[in-house]
Structures are given as structure tokens and as C-alpha cells.
Amino acid sequence: MIDRIMREIPRFFSASNVDFLIEAAGRTLLLSVAGCTIGFLLGLLLVVIRRTSHPALLPLRTLAIGYTEVFRRIPFLVILFLVLFAIQAVAPRASLFTIALIGVCIVSTAFLSEIIRAGFESVPRQQVDAAEVMNFSYLQILFLVVAPQAWRVILPPAFAFMVMFIKDTALASQMGVVELTFAGKVLSNKGFSATLTFGAILLAYFILSYPLTRLGRYLEHKLGSSRN
Amino acid sequence: MAHLEIDNLCASYGNTPVLKGISLDVEKSEVVSLIGPSGSGKSTLLRALVGVTKPTEGTVRIGETTVDYRSAASLRSVRDSMAIVFQQYNLFQNMTVMDNVTIAPIKIKKWNKAEVRKHAAELLERVGLSAKHNAYPDELSGGQQQRVAIARALCLRPQLLLLDEVTSALDPELVGEVLDTIRDLARDGMTMLIVSHEMGFVREVSSRIVMMDKGAVVEKGPPAQIFDAPEQERTRDFTARILSH
Ligand SMILES: Nc1ncnc2c1ncn2[C@@H]1O[C@H](COP(=O)(O)OP(=O)(O)O)[C@@H](O)[C@H]1O
């Protein structure tokens, strides 16, 4: 087997194959990074809505809670197919990548929102009361008092989620998006050794997620020793 | 005319009534103390005054104006005129002492930054913390944190200062420094409504004392009455029990 792999290596790493792999890795990276960034922002928005107390906003709060609870419980793949069929019904020309990106954001929003909510709740209520009686506005309380203390609670699970999330984007291959996993299938179907092909794919996933793990460690360390 | 007039104030947590018609007033430059067993509603009364717990009935008047706790504008103006120091964990842990004291006057009231910082420095000196401008709350002792919280409240230039058991979470040797600060404020004519279990201090600093039990006022009167000749059995029992400790 080793012989076969050694023999195949030059042909496997041909310019066109490498281009193909890089492009696929780019899609995986984009799905992960855009998914997490958009998910983080929308997740934060959901938390901002959930923490309001005005009676008139109750329907919005219920919606935000319902969203978080529902989309954390449905399998990722099911969501991807749901989004695929729903979008293709209204916009048949939408690209598979766009559809996958939307599916990915729906999931990451729910998970990151929950992580952010838990972080915000770790800040003692008394500080919120103190800010309230000093006439801080709702958003001033969140962004001057709560968020700066919540980051150190939020970041470790958020990074753990993101690293896991890079792997989960592999599910987009099931709907035909040519990301890393799909690229692996294509190459192995072309007759390359599965060990070689998926070994290369494994390496690519590692290269994508390792820097994120390091960044998470670095931030954790930095937050552990300072306050902001 | 009283500076703060509370009439028949009621409040509940869920369906449990906690304040059952409290009436009392505080004159300008007067120190009124709330005493009473734990759970009698003293904290809730202070929280209701600043609208953290919403009163369900009764009226609160500050000077000439009657407060409407359901109106955001009215609530904002009460909170402008009063400052409160809670029992513990008041300070913003992500900010230095100086930022804790100055953030509201600068960011919320939009007062002149240089003047606020100068005032804050004076207040911190007054509470004996000039050396701690850049310290974070978790680098301070409990007594120091409470004194920062008092400085922060004063930096808002309140007309009325509410203090809720500001010494109860402190080690005995730290209580004195906080009480000294409050004594100074009383001497300077700060109007205060305070909750305290330090009976010697309460007797010395208050012009009137309000004894509460089970969400109602049991008795009010000058210190001599409350401590030496109480009209109510419950007041006598309570002060006797606390003083014998
Ligand atoms: N957040 C709360 N939720 C429900 N009940 C509360 C809450 N805070 C206080 N209480 C109840 O309200 C009553 C009055 O409490 P409190 O005002 O803290 O009394 P005090 O300050 O005199 O000890 C007590 O019976 C207490 O158990």
C-alpha cells in the first residue's frame, strides 16, 4: 500500500489537483468563518432581544428563545436539507454554496447565541441594578458593564464551538457543495488511493482549525491575566 | 415640607406582598435609619424608591414632584435625584476605581470630564482611597470597595443618599472606616435614608428611626424613644435582642 501511495503522490499533487483542493479548502474556510462571524453577530442580537424586559417586546423575546431552543435540537444535516428545499422552491437559481452558507449561519446563530447568553448571565445581577439606578440605558448596561466582563466566559466555549464547526461544515458536501470533504470524494473516485486522498483532506482540516485553537488559547490566556 | 415623602407604599415579589403600606418622610439634611428584623422589607423599600422593584401602590414625592414609576421620564428623574449603595457587589468589576466613580457623571450625565475627575479625586481622598485610583475592585478589601461605592454615589451629587447595610458584609475591623465616612456625610448635611444593624451608630447619627417588621412600619421616633422608651413591644424586643449581641 505504501508503495502505491508513494507512486501516486506526484500525480496526486499535480497543479490542477492542488488548485482543486485549495479551492475546496477555501469554501470550507469561508463557510466556517462567515458562518461563525454572522452567527456571532446574529447570536448577540438574539441575546440583546432576550434580555429586554419591556412587556411590548414579549413576542420578540419568545421568538428569540424559540429560535435558539429549536435550532440547537435539530440535526445539522436536516437543517441543511430543509434550507436547500425551502430556498430552491422560491429561488431555483440560488447557488448551492449560498444555500449552505445560510444553513450554516442558522445553526451557528443558535449555538453561539446560547454561549453568549450564558456568558452575559455570569455577570452578577447587582452590577446591572447599580447601572440601572445610575440611569444607564439598556444598551449601555450591556456594552459598558456586562459584555466586557462576559468575554472571558464566552470565548473558551465559543472557540471550542468554532473548531468543531469547521468539521461540521463537511455536511455541506451532502448537498453537493464542493468543499474539502466533497473534494476528497471526487479525488478518490478518480482512482487515487483513499488513504492518500483522505490523509490529505485530514491534513487540510487540521491546517484550517489549528490556528483557531491557538488563537483561542492565546485569548484565554490574555483574558485570564488582564481585565479587558 | 418634607424632602422625601413616602405615603402608603406597597410592593410585592410575584404575588407575595413585601411592603404593606409604608409611610414615612425625610426632611432635607436629615438622617433617617430603617431598622428591623431580616426579611422585614428594608431593602425592598430602598429598591422600590429607586424603581428597581416596582411599587404597586402608594405615592412617593420628592420635593414638589410626585413620582410615576411607570413613566420612563419620571423614573429617570428620580434616579437623577437619588443615589443608592447596595449591600455588596456594587462595583463594576471591569473598571478601575476612578472609572467606577466617574463613568455615570461623564457618560450618562455628560458633565464636564475634567471637573468630574477632580470631584472624584476629592471624594476618593475623603474616603481615604487617594492611592487607589487605578486599582480594580478585586484588588481592594470589602471595606475599600464599599467606600468606592459611596464615592461613586456621591459623585452623582444626589439630593438623597440611600445606604443599604453597607457594613454588613464587612469584617468587623473594616466596619469602622465605612461608618466614619457616613458620619462625615451626616455632619456635612447630606440627606440620607439608611438601613443598618449597627445600633450604636444608628443611635448616634440618626435624627429619626423607623422600626419595620413584616413589611410595615411598627414605630417611628427619635433615637431616645426607640432605644430607651419604645411604645411598641416589638421594638423593645428587637433592640434588646440586637444590643445584647
Ligand atoms: N428577589 C426576591 N424575590 C422574592 N422574594 C424576595 C426577593 N427579595 C426579597 N424577598 C423577600 O421579601 C421580603 C423582604 O426582603 P428584604 O426587603 O430583603 O428584607 P430586609 O432587607 O429587611 O432583610 C423577605 O421575605 C424576602 O424573602
Ligand SMILES: [Mg+2]
Ligand atoms: Mg436587606
